[in-house]
Amino acid sequence: MAGQVTGGLARLRHAAGYTQESFVEAFRQEAVRLGVAAAVSVRQLRRWERETPPPLPHPGQQAVLEALFGVPLPEMGFDTPAHRVTVAVPISDAEGVKRRTFVADAGALAAAALLPAAAGPRIGTADLGRLRELLDGLYQTDHTAGSVPAGAEAGRIEQEITRALGSASYTSRVGRELQTMLAELYGHRAWYGYDGGRFTEGRSACMEALAAAQFVDNPLLQVSVLETLVLLAVKADRSWEAASAVEHAYRLASRAGAGPTVHLVIALRDANVATHAGDLSGARRALTRAVTYQGRAASDPEVPNWARFVGPFEVDYATADMYVRAAQPKxxxxxxxxxxxxxxxxxxxxxxxxxxxxxxxxxxxxxxxxxxxxxxxxxxxxxxxxxxxxxxxxxxxxxxxxxxxxxxxxxxxxxxxxxx
The missing domain is CATH 1.25.40 (Serine Threonine Protein Phosphatase 5, Tetratricopeptide repeat)
Structure with a gap:
């Protein structure tokens, strides 16, 4: 019967920072990683959290739930038959049961799964909002005052984020957002290296940013870094690397279902590469694509912060570059x-x-x-x-x-x- 929330599963979900909807998606992703044929709906999750006793998950669902939270099923509030209880024995014990085991107290394991080991200050959504505001402000500082003051401010934000990641307490969802911000900061640092003429430093920051963006599985953030890598590769006269970065950016944008504005940025970098290489036919093709994407940009439902700078003026500037390369300055x-x-x-x-x-x-x-x-x-x-x-x-x-x-x-x- 429906009743009040029993506490176990609901507390774990709230502590991990999931809504019921986002938990369903996290469950799906974990099932894919485990190769388990299991799924859950929001309706079923509500039954698990409210009914007393909650319906027992089937074995596939149990495997996914235990993988997500790091605790055995009884700790989530389920009345579990003895043959379904996950036991705590060394997996190398030939006499032991050969399924996933828990080697610590379930309550302590749950805490370890959700929070870092350090007992520092708690980082929550309000802190994330403040850091996000500071991070987004870097674009304005760079556009109005230049990369030098923006770089100094980015250094201060980076120190705060790395300190929080290393010593604060936070949910897995907050931790992921902090790591995403750190990846963005590395991307900013790559641009500052380019703008400051420190191309080796900028390239190194690009590699850090790409790795960090891959860790948080954010393809559009990877595209933003590749955009800067194209500029750095062109400056280093590494046209093959710049062209590869453009192609990879196109693939990532397509995989992420990116809108025309992101594709516009990539097309402009494509034109940069072709112009630098003296491939004027290739530059015209890229610019034609850019004009097409620009015509669709007004209906773009969602544009990442790093792509908001782009507009018709960038297309005109890239076209002028092509004519300069063709020795037609007028x-x-x-x-x-x-x-x-x-x-x-x-x-x-x-x-x-x-x-x-x-x-x-x-x-x-x-x-x-x-x-x-x-x-x-x-x-x-x-x-x-x-x-x-x-x-x-x-x-x-x-x-x-x-x-x-x-x-x-x-x-x-x-x-x-x-x-x-």
Missing amino acids: RAVPFLRAALGSMGGGLARNSASYRVRLADVLLAAGEVDEACAEVNGVLDTLGGIASPRLTGKVRDFKRAAGVVDSPTARACVARIHETV
Whole structure:
């Protein structure tokens, strides 16, 4: 009959951080891992938790339940026949029963399954919310103030998360979220390595991020890391690695059922690789795909935080890059102007970087005065942005303009020398 919650199974489920719906999914996944033909519905779970006595799970369900919680069936509140009780004997004992055994007190084992051994402070959902807010704020810091202050803040967040993972108490669900955040932080660190010109450091962070994202089985997080790895591989002139990263990103996105925005980011990296390799036909194909994905992005029901920066301006910028690679700087100019015009607010670092790129192209097209005007506009705001990559671009423009015989160019070079 239906009655009040008996406590055993329900307490274990709550302590592990499962809702009834998420427990059903966790049960399914564990059954797949064990190779057991067993399933449970929310309705049956409610009967297990409320009826007195609860209906006895069949042997397959028992195996999955005991694997999920690490305690024998009686500790979950089930009235279990003697022949179904899992015994506590060494599995190497030839006289023992050859099925899963429990070698510790069931209550202690349950606690060990749910909490780390250290008796540190308790980490709960409120702490996760605060850390998530700090982590998401890194994007804004990077876009507005640059990677240097963002990297410093990321270091502080990483220390807090690793300290919590190592010494705090938390449920398995909270622990998984902490590990996911750590994987995201490694991905941020990879980008900061790229932006700071520390490409070896960035590549190392990519490998850490990929491993961490695999451990938490998050394919879209892996895609975000591969996106940065493409940029690092291109800088290292490892086109084959960059192309492999793009293909793997496509596979992961397809497997995860990702929407058009994620596919747009991958298509843009595909265009980066083809442009760098001088494969202009391949670049056009990738950009055509990017335009298609961009047209569908407005109806995307869910976009990961790392993909929210992308928009039409990225497509225009990549198209301009293709024309520059084809030695047609004048054809690149309108695309760069369009990119700057469509870029939303809050992207100060990107906007400055795009303007320097436009200045480079204008200079190559012989439009010296316009090129210097763009760089002067960047210098007006450069003091509030700490991005080594942006600073490097300005210095590159200084070298290119330094060989131009023009009063405007000489004045611009002198200002760069004083400012940077």
